[in-house]
Amino acid sequence: MKMRILLVGNGAREHAIAEAICTQDVDLYAYMSRKNPGISRLCKDYALGDILDASAVSKWAGEHAIDLAIVGPEAPLEAGVVDALEKREIQVSSPNKSAARLETDKAFTRGLMERYKIPGLPKFSVLETEAEVDEFVSGMDMEVAVKPAGLTGGKGVKIMREHLKNKEEVREYAKEIIRKGVGTINKVVMEERLVGEEFTLQAFVSPEEIVGMPMVQDHKRAYEGDRGPNTGGMGSYSNRGYILPFLKKADYEFAIDIMRKTVRALYKDTGDAYKGVLYGQFIATADGIKVIEFNARFGDPEAMNVLSIFEGNFVEVMETMINGGLKSADFHFIDQATVCKYLVPSGYPINPEKGAEIIVDEAAVKQVGARLHYASVSEEGGKIFTTSSRAISLTGVAPTIEKAEEIAESAIPYVKGPLEHRRDIGTQELVEKRIRHMKELRNPS
Numbered sequence: 001m002k003m004r005i006l007l008v009g010n011g012a013r014e015h016a017i018a019e020a021i022c023t024q025d026v027d028l029y030a031y032m033s034r035k036n037p038g039i040s041r042l043c044k045d046y047a048l049g050d051i052l053d054a055s056a057v058s059k060w061a062g063e064h065a066i067d068l069a070i071v072g073p074e075a076p077l078e079a080g081v082v083d084a085l086e087k088r089e090i091q092v093s094s095p096n097k098s099a100a101r102l103e104t105d106k107a108f109t110r111g112l113m114e115r116y117k118i119p120g121l122p123k124f125s126v127l128e129t130e131a132e133v134d135e136f137v138s139g140m141d142m143e144v145a146v147k148p149a150g151l152t153g154g155k156g157v158k159i160m161r162e163h164l165k166n167k168e169e170v171r172e173y174a175k176e177i178i179r180k181g182v183g184t185i186n187k188v189v190m191e192e193r194l195v196g197e198e199f200t201l202q203a204f205v206s207p208e209e210i211v212g213m214p215m216v217q218d219h220k221r222a223y224e225g226d227r228g229p230n231t232g233g234m235g236s237y238s239n240r241g242y243i244l245p246f247l248k249k250a251d252y253e254f255a256i257d258i259m260r261k262t263v264r265a266l267y268k269d270t271g272d273a274y275k276g277v278l279y280g281q282f283i284a285t286a287d288g289i290k291v292i293e294f295n296a297r298f299g300d301p302e303a304m305n306v307l308s309i310f311e312g313n314f315v316e317v318m319e320t321m322i323n324g325g326l327k328s329a330d331f332h333f334i335d336q337a338t339v340c341k342y343l344v345p346s347g348y349p350i351n352p353e354k355g356a357e358i359i360v361d362e363a364a365v366k367q368v369g370a371r372l373h374y375a376s377v378s379e380e381g382g383k384i385f386t387t388s389s390r391a392i393s394l395t396g397v398a399p400t401i402e403k404a405e406e407i408a409e410s411a412i413p414y415v416k417g418p419l420e421h422r423r424d425i426g427t428q429e430l431v432e433k434r435i436r437h438m439k440e441l442r443n444p445s
């Protein structure tokens with residue numbers, strides 16, 4: 001009998017994970033909150049329901065005799081979906097609820113890094129009451145980033161100068177987080193405002209090993225030139241040879257070492273052995289590499305970059321993240337650059353045009369050599385419509401970032417509808433701007 005694998009989630013990241021799983025001779029099952037047309041056609045069976053309902057997900061998995069599972073997004077990790085599956089003796093290549101605190105509780109993770117003297121820790125304070133906010137703000141002598149400690153879907157962080165004009169706005173926002181509970185925990189993490197170039201490093205992690213993937217740079221801002229509101233990510237690129245063009249091999253080694261130390265500290269501190277993909281978001285500053293945050297899963301869009309060049313047995317990687325042997329698993333990343341661009345509904349993220357029809361010519365996209373992944377769309381009667389979130393991603397793979405960008409861009413006309421995207425992601429001009437910025441930071445004249 002074929003192995004039965006469950007995927008939880010329904011975004012473009014999960015579509016890319018589904019494709020990686022389906023390169024093997026297995027049966028894929030999916031539990032989705034909305035039908036993803038790309039995932040559903042790869043599945044033997046799927047269910048539509050609340051992916052945060054741990055008992056419903058695990059019951060369905062039990063009924064379908066699932067052998068192995070993976071959870072795409074963060075919210076089901078926090079909701080205990082992994083723990084519920086494991087109670088039914090289903091193996092899961094994602095961290096349990098407690099280990100996922102590396103993402104779901106920023107106050108916990110900053111505290112862990114401090115206690116175990118892990119490098120890359122920015123100056124920070126955790127505030128739990130409005131009185132603590134008042135005290136902190138009156139003695140504040142630096143510009144800060146104000147972060148809800150719990151999950152907010154990537155949209156809760158506000159930075160001084162960018163979103164908050166002065167101390168008073170910092171005070172108000174911090175109090176709002178505590179009072180109203182922005183995110184899932186009523187605590188605020190105040191951090192020094194860091195200036196530099198951000199990058200993502202994802203790794204496969206088993207209780208004993210950590211194996212890094214190529215670095216990626218995501219683009220959070222909605223509009224070209226890194227302007228406008230923050231989004232879940234508008235697109236991303238990676239370079240040949242694992243290292244982004246504005247960074248060095250030593251930066252990669254430093255970042256992966258931080259991830260290794262953090263996973264070890266987690267085990268020492270809590271007894272939780274981390275398993276699954278770990279995502280480190282870093283910023284290279286004039287003062288070295290700092291940790292922005294960790295995520296307990298693949299990034300979205302970063303999953304499309306790395307999985308588009310993943311070659312080998314993804315199911316074996318899933319198994320070895322649980323049982324060990326990761327370093328000898330049969331896989332590698334092909335030596336190519338990648339550029340991923342998201343198509344989003346017009347007006348996204350402030351006033352997105354929902355319910356508009358999208359016409360996708362998948363054959364033409366394939367012909368120009370791009371990969372298409374469905375994100376948040378709805379499907380009715382064979383037609384596809386926008387929702388309020390990112391709709392479709394297009395990824396190009398080529399020997400250079402510039403060429404990969406051209407491939408992604410050349411596929412855009414084959415997805416028709418009231419959609420927008422950032423043309424600048426992965427262009428030579430943008431990459432050169434990053435290189436110049438990093439040079440200025442590291443060698444100030």
Ligand code: AMP
Nearest residue numbers: 145154157159191192193194220292293
């Ligand atoms: P996070 O939800 O922690 O990933 O933060 C969202 C975004 O806020 C990040 O991608 C950064 O661009 C920005 N950010 C987070 N922390 C800081 C910081 N300490 N200084 C400057 N920007 C930050």
Ligand code: GLY
Nearest residue numbers: 218233299300301
């Ligand atoms: N690309 C950001 C994230 O996945 O959280």
